[in-house]
Amino acid sequence: MVGKKILQENPVLVSIAGLCPAVAITTTVANSLVLGVGTIFVMLLTILLSYLLRNIIADQFATGFHIIAAAGFTTVVQLVVDAYFPEVSASLGIFIALIAVNCIVIENVGFARKKILSDALKNGLGIGLGFMLVLLIMGAIREIGGAGTFLGYKILESGPAPNSLLMLVPGGLLVLSALCAFTRWFHLRFGKARKGALHS
């Protein structure tokens, strides 16, 4: 289930959700890692709290409650990142606080009320890991191609000069489009082959 959520139902590449942080903050791998881990942390704890209080909170208050819970956990993430990774925090800016209203988090936390806890957590973990995977791939492509570094260490001593376009928003959109196109091609090519193999 987790693997399916990461690859076949990837929130960014298949559902086209969470595009703002994916384009805006993936200029470095460190940014992607911190935002990815933060999103998973907020999502899992919000799912857990939402599940535990599902019989107390009425349906009409559920969305508001999810936002309150997610905002609280997001503040915890913000404080920890501010304290131990101040440079990453400055680079991520408002996007840490926006985890609380990330559509990926809000949409998937809602399922927690209608599912078994382990299923809800697996769903959240798969979606979160899928989101983080895309952020990491984009961060790696943009940091290596745009600055010639990986996690801040210089890796391109010789060869083509880094292209600063990759560090800009248009560069982020180009990388995201290429990844979306690759995913679609991959699903059409190998999804069909697998279906064919099952039918024969």
Place this chain on the structure above:
Amino acid sequence: MKNIALNNKMKSLIAMFLVLVTMAGVVYGLNWLLSDQFQQNAIEAERKIPRMVLPEGNYFDLYDGNLVENVSACYVASNGAGIAVVVDQKISHGGIQIMVGVNNEGQITTVAILSQDYTKGNDAGINNSEYLSVYIGRTLLTASNISADYEINPVPGAEEASDAVYQAVKIAFLQQAVIENAIEAENKKAAEDAEDGGN
């Protein structure tokens, strides 16, 4: 039936309020736990500010010896790359805070305007890289003011502010001399003490 619906609503609202209060408590506690780390980060950040005028310096320590008049702070690079001097100047339109980097060979590395009390008028024109870069590499300014210096021209319309920057650079040289003299005196005293100890 109506009462049950109302009770459910009240129950939800009370639960949400309790969650909110608990979250606020957790955040407050975490903030208190991390306060030392935040303080340390602020000190680290302050120690990195002088890098804008002396990029060769890694970390900077605040110089606690004698400061020349108008110098509000002086940072010494811990790797011996040089010093960064913050000079507060006053002109008729208000104050200007200037940071000057001097490397260990006595050359100006960068001059930066940290703040200006005024935002309009010609004096704001000094904050341009073309004017500020004329000081880079200089080891001495001999004229009493900018209009008497034949090598450096003031920014047109910002003569008073240009001279404030010129004087700030001269003050930075003076501050460097003060620090060098202090180090020399300290070394001399240490050598004398060692000699006395030997006798």
